[in-house]
Amino acid sequence: MTHGTFISFEGIDGAGKSTHIARVAELFRQAGRAVVLTREPGGTPLSEKLRELVLHEPMDPLTEALLMFAARREHLVQVIEPALGRGDVVLCDRFTDATFAYQGGGRGFDWQVLGQLERMVQALPDGTLRQPDLTVWFDLDPLIAAERLASARVPDKFESQPAHFFAAVRAGYARRQAEKPSRFARIDAAQSMDAVGAYVSRIVSDWLQRSAA
Numbered sequence: 102m103t104h105g106t107f108i109s110f111e112g113i114d115g116a117g118k119s120t121h122i123a124r125v126a127e128l129f130r131q132a133g134r135a136v137v138l139t140r141e142p143g144g145t146p147l148s149e150k151l152r153e154l155v156l157h158e159p160m161d162p163l164t165e166a167l168l169m170f171a172a173r174r175e176h177l178v179q180v181i182e183p184a185l186g187r188g189d190v191v192l193c194d195r196f197t198d199a200t201f202a203y204q205g206g207g208r209g210f211d212w213q214v215l216g217q218l219e220r221m222v223q224a225l226p227d228g229t230l231r232q233p234d235l236t237v238w239f240d241l242d243p244l245i246a247a248e249r250l251a252s253a254r255v256p257d258k259f260e261s262q263p264a265h266f267f268a269a270v271r272a273g274y275a276r277r278q279a280e281k282p283s284r285f286a287r288i289d290a291a292q293s294m295d296a297v298g299a300y301v302s303r304i305v306s307d308w309l310q311r312s313a314a
C-alpha cells in the first residue's frame with residue numbers, strides 16, 4: 102500500500118504553529134508532493150461542527166476528551182487515511198499529542214484513559230496505531246505566548262486559560278516527547294520568526310532527504 106507522509110504541528114496557543122505551516126506546505130509542493138493542509142479539532146464538516154462546540158461551550162472534562170477523539174476519528178476516516186493512501190503529505194495543525202497535553206496535562210484528565218481512547222480511535226486494520234511520522238513541537242514559555250496572543254486575536258475557551266494551565270499543557274507535551282522521542286522534533290519557539298522558520302525548513306528538508314533515500 103502507498104503510504105504518504107504525516108506531519109503534525111504542536112505547541113501551546115500562540116507558539117507560532119499557524120505562522121509556519123503554510124511555509125512547510127510550500128516546501129513539499131516545490132518538491133513535487135501533493136499536500137493536504139488540515140487541522141484538529143476539525144478537518145471535515147462534522148469535525149468542524151464539533152470544534153465549534155469544544156472551543157466555545159463549557160463542558161465536563163470527559164465530554165471534552167471524547168469530543169476531541171470523535172472529531173479525530175471522523176477526520177482520520179474521511180481525510181487523513183485516504184490522503185496517506187494516495188501517497189500525499191498530510192500537514193496537520195495539532196493531533197493526538199494536543200489531547201494528551203490539553204486534556205491530560207492542562208485539565209488533569211487520566212493519561213491511561215487517553216491512551217485507551219487513542220488505541221481505539223487510531224487503530225489500523227493491521228492492528229498498528231496511526232501516528233504522525235513526525236511531530237514538530239513549537240515549545241514556548243507560556244508568558245511569552247500570552248504576550249503574543251494579547252495583540253493577535255480574541256481568545257477562545259482554551260486561549261483564555263491562565264498561564265499555569267499552559268505550563269501544565271507544556272509539561273504534557275514534554276511527557277509525550279519523553280514517551281516517543283524519535284517522533285518529535287522540538288523547536289525553541291522563543292526565537293525570532295526567521296530563526297524558527299529556518300529551523301522548521303531544515304527539519305523538513307532533512308525529512309525530504311531521508312524519505313527520498
Ligand SMILES: Nc1ncnc2c1ncn2[C@@H]1O[C@H](COP(=O)(O)OP(=O)(O)O)[C@@H](O)[C@H]1O
Binds near residue numbers: 112116118250252253
Ligand atoms: N517567532 C515569533 N516571534 C514573535 N511573534 C511571533 C512568532 N511566531 C508567531 N508570532 C506571532 O504570534 C502570534 C501567534 O502565532 P500563531 O502562529 O497564530 O500561533 P499558534 O498557531 O501556535 O497559536 C501571531 O500574531 C504571530 O504573528
Ligand SMILES: Cc1cn([C@H]2C[C@H](O)[C@@H](COP(=O)(O)OP(=O)(O)O)O2)c(=O)[nH]c1=O
Binds near residue numbers: 140195
Ligand atoms: C486537537 C486539540 C486541540 N485542543 C485545543 C487547543 C487549542 O486551544 C484549540 C484549537 O487549536 P488551534 O487550531 O491551534 O487554535 P487556533 O486556530 O485558535 O490557533 O483546541 C485541545 O484542547 N485538545 C485537542 O485534542
